[in-house]
Amino acid sequence: MCLRTFIHIRGMAALHSCLVCFCLAHLCLTARCMNSSSSDHHGKTPLYVGGFFTFDETVSATAKLPQVAMKAIEHINNLSFLLDDYELRLRWGYTKGTGAGALSVLHDLVFKGPPVVLAWGPFNDREGFVLSEIAATYNLVQCYTGITFFEQGDPRYPLTIQLAEDERAVDSIRLSFSNYMGWKRVAIIFLDVDSIRREVDNMYRVLTEGGIHVLTVEPVKDISDAYQQLQNLKKHDARIIFIRVPLGSALIFFCQVYKQKLFGPKYVWIIPKYYYGPWWRLRYQNLDCNDEEIRQVVEHVIGFESPDVVQHRKSFSMNGLYQPVDGATEVFVFARISPKLRYTMFGIVSMCIVFGLGVFFVNNKYKQRKVMRITSPPLNNLIIIGGLLHYASIFLHGTEVADLDNFSTIVLCHARVAFTAIGTSLALGALFMKTYRIHIIFNKAVSKLRRVRGLPDSKLIISVAVLVFIDILVQTVWVLTEDTNVVEVELHRSLNPLHPEKELYTVTMMKYCQSQNQLYFAIVIYATKSLLLIFGVFLAWGTRRITIPQLNDSKYLAISIYTVALATVLGFPALEVSSNNVSLYFLVLCMSIVIPNTLVLCMLFLPKIWQLFKNNDDAVSISLMASESRDSKLYDTGNDVHSQRLYKELQKVDLPPYRSRTRHDTHTLGTTHFKCTPI
Template identity: 20%
Template sequence: MWQYTQKIFLVVIAWSGCIGNLSANKTVLYIGGLYQSVAVPGVNEEMQYGTKKALDFVNANSHILKEYELVMIENFTSIDLATMAGDALGILYDFIYEKPQLLMLIASSSSLVAQPVCEVASHYNLLQMSGSASSPGLSDRDRYPLFMRLYPSDTILVRGWEALLRHFRWKRVAIVLENAEMFSLRHDARIIIVLAHEEMARQIMCQAYLNNVYGQKFVWILIGWLKAGWYLERIGEDDVTCSNTDMKSVLDGHLSIKVSSYSQDFNKVNFHGVIPTETDLKLYTKMKSTYYFAGFAYDTIVYAALALNHSEKLLANMDPPRHLEDFTYQDAEMANYIKESAKGLQMHGVSGQVELSTTHDRISDLIIEQMQGKLPPTDGVKKIFVNLLQSLTIRIVTFVLSSLGILFSILCLILNAKFRNMKVIKISSPVLNAFIGIGCILFYIVLILFGLDISDVPPSLIPVYCSRVGDTRLTMAIVVMIVIDIAMVVVWLAVDDLRSVAIPSEKQITALIRNPHQVNTSTLNRDHQKQANYRGQHGGANSKSATVEALQKTLDAVGVFCLG
């Protein structure tokens, strides 16, 4: 009962506001307007202001609907998210089943209201327009065939975020989403996008302060149409315990993205051939400095009036002629005329160039703003590689010594190969000598490579030159080298086994030569010792020569030369 009384009251206000301007020759055309509760300031207040000024402009202009007076009947839904859509549908049915007859519906500023209302209104052939509903779902032409909006879909913000992220080369982003019950805040990134209205945005910013998610390491990206000083208004919000200083600390340097809401040059404003007066231009300047959404609401009403104006001309040429006041909720033909007239309109309005896409969405520019002058941080830890070079003198000395080392190693390899049969080289193993020489050459080459300036390396070789060996790969390389060494030792032992040889002292050698029968030969090689003892027991001079022969073999085995 209260809702019905409120509606009648508002209708009387709408009518009485225009009765003084009506002339006896003009026919009244009614359009419906849905808004949220008057107790909620902000968007609805701005939309109503822009709508009122646009209606004054249209009704005072002789080039737009000159035979008609355009009047809006307003009504308001509750602000309760649970009942808002139901209230709006109730108001829509009141509009439809009670007089006066509506020709068009200006949809709610809230997408939660606009979606169910516009879906139902299409069944009654009511064209719907909106200057602020931004849900991407409203772009569905099958579900909302008679809906148009002069405010872009939220998908345009996605393109703005993408451009911003590409510009700063940010790849990791957290998004804080608002729904009817919950917010989710992620801390796994330093770039945080917030999609929330003012009250919830204040709670998020306060939580960010309490959790130290702010400062030079973080960037907060917010919706740009939040009104100035939105973070300072916390009357009755028990969830926000942060002070004004705390809130400013979090928001210092934050970015905001919003749709361009006003023309950059009001002298370009041209409503499809209708030029505003100087008084109108002053009003536009005032609106720009005070309101964000008022320009969209203004252009929505003018756009609707121009569509009706063009439709009236088409209807008058029909046989028999028809007129806008003949419209009924069963008249799909006239609704289609109005829709086609609206689709073909182009104008430069208060909010800028007005042009609709194939989905009947506004095509618009974006504005990206930053609070104060904070520099953009990175989106995480970045690795920065710096070339650390020794002085040119040290590098030259290193190159020269390494080159000399390479030449010396090559010389050693040549000598090792040429004299590999000499006993002094053979006893040190020519093969191992060769490996040592090659290793030395490689070591000197590495010294030269590590001393090069990166600018001296061809670009195609930089990735190879700068590649790093990890701990795992380095460990595996060492293990492989150890296995190779073990294999080489095993093969060596199998081919040329090691033998223990007792080297006699100088006194033993002298005594053995002089008197081989009286010398203790226990220190001689076991096989040679047995041979010497046998021969010593079976014959004079032969035993001495046999002992000397055994001694000579022993000395040869250890590489000792006997002279004399």
């Protein structure tokens, strides 16, 4: 029993068409027949009908077709009301499925034996095209039983009567069945001849107007060489394929289908309605495939002939297998940050922002107190503002771009870069400027015991402003000169494990911004920040032994810089590794910002706040810490008379009220006239 699936609903249309054909032949040729034929012993005038049968008795599926035809003629002859004084007789021959064989039979029918008034057949298109054109030259009515439809009024076939139903009449059934099965993507492959191309054009129109997407239409010039067309079907991932190939060439074609591995449960081949009976057994040509290979291909073939298929379609099954699909169905979703992670980090960052605002309030409210004044409140404000911008950037990075249009996504991308870059310049720039001033005052003063030109807050703030200006300039040029586009990339895809046979894939996408020269702009930003960080690490190392016992500000500055450097060194590789996991990327980014940022604020301001409420201004003193390193003599004050004198002078200093610095303010170390500048 063949395992193939075949919807084969055959009506009586062919028989009725034959009867009409015989009647037409009788009406058209009665006069000639009566004049040219004599009555037989029954007193009836014989009308000879020529029969063209493709296969001989070696093909079991069609071996009895001549006997069936003679039985039908006998039945017609017994109808007394139809032919009156005439009777039909059959003269026939085997065409062997070739045009030459069909012409040989035609020659015998015309020039040998009694003349025929009508020709029935053939079924094969290749024979039919030849016979229908040649038969007209002998005034022979050709009842064409093939399936390729001739256009009405074609001058090449004036005496051809089409018996088979027009293949185009089934196109609406194909559409209905495809919609019922849920198939929205199909392909068409056909033998490229005029008559079939017209049918394919109509099929394409019906399918597309019915909402079916035709992936590709592949015409085949030589049915024995369809390699390229089959490869194109593979490239388009066509699963539901309509074939329009004459029956005589079907096995040749499906043998190539087998060799290209376009068969199995994933593929459905929908054949024309004229593929009758066990057509896959009609092996009248040598094939490169055996019966078992052909059987594997046709195991998932569907065919239908009648509109009745619409009423019977619910009985369709693929031999108990799952319903085939028209291809892999991809459901696109954008990668999203875990809601729990996002809201947790937003909560933590919100508390950090409250802490930063509190520090900002204390720094400005008590800026006249000696504890705060000697640490330069304006630079402290810049550090706090930079930290707040860093915290704010986390909210920007936590915003889902999947919910935004392209324009809003581009604005968000630039805002992320701007907040991070400017925040870094403000926080690190001010932090490094404070460290630089400590380096200048103590390093040079102690080592060379000379006057040091003043470094007022205004000059240091200008230096930080230059860094911020560079960031703004780079960002502005980037926005104005570059066309930023939103790019969607596939991260991964996963098959629905509950219904793998449906090939439902969830494709996770990620959306990000991209511009042609963004690499160069990124290099400029990273280069400035890297140089700033390297400079800060150098200063921190140079001032590592300088302390103010009551505040220990220099030590905390160095620790802050080391923390930022460590977070940067560890953070960038971690971000690169986790770039394809949005939740992990967001977590690493938050940790890389929150931890060093919060630690810097705590290091710089918590000791000051503690001293602010613990001691009064008179308890604040300044000193140099003696070096404990044997190999360093820069801060060794044990045997240095000048350093001892400097130490005593620093202990006696009385800081004046805080005021803005002017260009006349100076630091005088190593003399009795010492003015203290905020550090």
